[in-house]
Amino acid sequence: MKAVGQLRESMRKDRQWSFMYSLLDVELDLSLGVILYLEGVSVSFDGFKAIDNLSFYVNAGELRCVIGPNGAGKTTMMDIITGKTRPDTGSAYFGRTIDLLRLSEPEIAALGIGRKFQKPTVFEHHSVFENLELAMAGDKRVFPTLFARLTGEQRDRIHEVLGIIGLQGQTQRAAGALSHGQKQWLEIGMLLMQDPHLLLVDEPVAGMTHQEMDRTAELLLSLEGRHSVVVVEHDMDFVRSIAKRVTVLHQGSVLAEGSMDEVQNDPRVVEVYLGE
Numbered sequence: 001m002k003a004v005g006q007l008r009e010s011m012r013k014d015r016q017w018s019f020m021y022s023l024l025d026v027e028l029d030l031s032l033g034v035i036l037y038l039e040g041v042s043v044s045f046d047g048f049k050a051i052d053n054l055s056f057y058v059n060a061g062e063l064r065c066v067i068g069p070n071g072a073g074k075t076t077m078m079d080i081i082t083g084k085t086r087p088d089t090g091s092a093y094f095g096r097t098i099d100l101l102r103l104s105e106p107e108i109a110a111l112g113i114g115r116k117f118q119k120p121t122v123f124e125h126h127s128v129f130e131n132l133e134l135a136m137a138g139d140k141r142v143f144p145t146l147f148a149r150l151t152g153e154q155r156d157r158i159h160e161v162l163g164i165i166g167l168q169g170q171t172q173r174a175a176g177a178l179s180h181g182q183k184q185w186l187e188i189g190m191l192l193m194q195d196p197h198l199l200l201v202d203e204p205v206a207g208m209t210h211q212e213m214d215r216t217a218e219l220l221l222s223l224e225g226r227h228s229v230v231v232v233e234h235d236m237d238f239v240r241s242i243a244k245r246v247t248v249l250h251q252g253s254v255l256a257e258g259s260m261d262e263v264q265n266d267p268r269v270v271e272v273y274l275g276e
């Protein structure tokens, strides 16, 4: 039955369809230096406004942290960016020209928006190396890749990603035997194999040891520049360790934005967090 579970996993829509990356011959227009534009976005669930006239912009290559109390709408915002939830009003653009609201979830993934959920979903019975191989961009049909010969370039990319995620010493280990932190890094590595333009990471350090958190901070910081990264996280010490620009969400819209010091000293932010 495990094989069935793995098969089902490998058919996950975002991975199965990511070969469309090359088919969707659309140009990501970064001419204003902005990779993501959310404007006036609202969404209600049973009359409750989870996202309320939200405007949020991310620059190309930037590492952005998003904080905010439980229920502020952080995960829902990611659901809107990735096409999992459709807003009632507002617009969402990837670069200047790609209207995300007209695309399906797999199409959005294929355009290079990768998402890391909280729970790692690696192929437990495959080695670390094979996990990266399976996730690789290029020929995206999962099974052939396992048996095909890798090109030198593909092998180099796998080794590059192994270096980024710090698992060079674990290449032949079964992913299922890794620690919780190592699995999280492996999953980030799997996303990196597809070379996403934008990476969304929801609560990456939940359940990690302090050492693992430090390593995760290094990892995320190392992505800055080549990728745009949005990190949602509750752990304030962790956010402080990676923060450049921080957005505080509250009741579905932006309460404050700025450096960690600026937002922490903002009386509206203090009030929201004291009230939690």
Ligand SMILES: Nc1ncnc2c1ncn2[C@@H]1O[C@H](COP(=O)(O)OP(=O)(O)O)[C@@H](O)[C@H]1O
Pocket (backbone or CB within 6 Å): 045, 046, 050, 068, 069, 070, 071, 072, 073, 074, 075, 076, 077
């Ligand atoms: N699919 C859904 N159906 C109904 N309510 C939802 C749904 N998704 C989120 N919500 C509600 O929207 C609000 C924002 O949730 P969420 O985006 O998960 O917040 P956060 O990630 O900041 O903690 C919460 O009140 C939550 O209960």
Ligand SMILES: [Mg+2]
Pocket (backbone or CB within 6 Å): 074, 075, 076
């Ligand atoms: Mg959440």
